[in-house]
Amino acid sequence: MEAIITVVGFLGAGKTTLLKYLLKKINNKGWNPFVILNDYENANMDAQQFAKYIKLNNIRPLSGSCICCSGIVELRNTVNRIPERKNGITLIEANGTSDACRLMEFLGVGLNDRFLPPIQISVVDVKNWQQRDEHNELEANQIQVSSLLVLTHLENVQESRKSQVINEIKILNPIAKTVTMDSLDVSLLPELLPAENTVHRFDHQKAHWASCSVDLPDLPNSTCIHNICLALPKSILRVKGCTKIDDDTNYTYFERTPAGEVHIRPFNGIPITGSKLLSIGPGSKPSILENAIKKSMITA
Numbered sequence: 001m002e003a004i005i006t007v008v009g010f011l012g013a014g015k016t017t018l019l020k021y022l023l024k025k026i027n028n029k030g031w032n033p034f035v036i037l038n039d040y041e042n043a044n045m046d047a048q049q050f051a052k053y054i055k056l057n058n059i060r061p062l063s064g065s066c067i068c069c070s071g072i073v074e075l076r077n078t079v080n081r082i083p084e085r086k087n088g089i090t091l092i093e094a095n096g097t098s099d100a101c102r103l104m105e106f107l108g109v110g111l112n113d114r115f116l117p118p119i120q121i122s123v124v125d126v127k128n129w130q131q132r133d134e135h136n137e138l139e140a141n142q143i144q145v146s147s148l149l150v151l152t153h154l155e156n157v158q159e160s161r162k163s164q165v166i167n168e169i170k171i172l173n174p175i176a177k178t179v180t181m182d183s184l185d186v187s188l189l190p191e192l193l194p195a196e197n198t199v200h201r202f203d204h205q206k207a208h209w210a211s212c213s214v215d216l217p218d219l220p221n222s223t224c225i226h227n228i229c230l231a232l233p234k235s236i237l238r239v240k241g242c243t244k245i246d247d248d249t250n251y252t253y254f255e256r257t258p259a260g261e262v263h264i265r266p267f268n269g270i271p272i273t274g275s276k277l278l279s280i281g282p283g284s285k286p287s288i289l290e291n292a293i294k295k296s297m298i299t300a
Helices: 015-029 043-050 072-080 100-107 133-141 159-172 186-191 223-231 286-299
Strands: 003-009 032-039 059-063 088-093 119-125 148-152 177-180 211-215 238-244 251-256 262-266 276-280
Touching: 003 015, 003 100, 003 186, 015 032, 015 043, 015 088, 015 119, 015 148, 015 186, 032 043, 032 072, 059 072, 072 088, 072 100, 100 119, 148 159, 159 177, 211 286, 223 238, 223 251, 223 262, 223 286, 276 286
Parallel strands: 003 088, 003 119, 032 059, 032 088, 119 148, 148 177
Antiparallel strands: 211 276, 238 251, 238 276, 251 262
């Protein structure tokens, strides 16, 4: 039977990084993975970044829906249509605002009997854990029914902070195993069992956030990226973009994390939907994104 593993965690916690790590290890084991990526906006942008880890026809992006409620039927149907493979394993990366408890409650209903009951891995950003202000409840919700908790963003974090976070997550989920990414043994994944933890109910509407995207022109330099990210309000918790810079014929990908950090790296290939700027979080409006782009171009 085929294992189904959902990867959840707050925006910027490191879900995509964990998924890439898992795919590397899974390929070394001779398993045949299928990946489903969910995002509010352009999931295709993230899907293309996995090309060196997995064939693109084994990746299915799901954009514009909340897979823990309105998108659950589409997600379930997508899973059931996955081709049967020898040594198959299915990985689902949920968007960063997913109601993880609700997702696990509904995902396992109506799946083909060739799949094992879904299990959940939660990514915990140690540096920023429970420093999300009004979104702390959502972050805490995302670890309650996980079978495995993976600690990330441990760089320059004191041991006392790490111990504090581990103690807090054990109160919320005393059953799950807690590991760092480096110590994660992927051979144990198919053996994980669904969590039977007691769930603290969460107002599902708190997981529904605004999101939008706009076309992004070529930028004269990378300073424009920083100016765009700086111009967007802090209430917008996640910013992603892909475009060409200066005379470079290749595309550049960038993101702003909830902590305000800006990361820039090469993009693999050509974005299917063209150059885009997208945002997730309260205050996301096309006009705000367009104004930020305009200001950055004027400054440049």
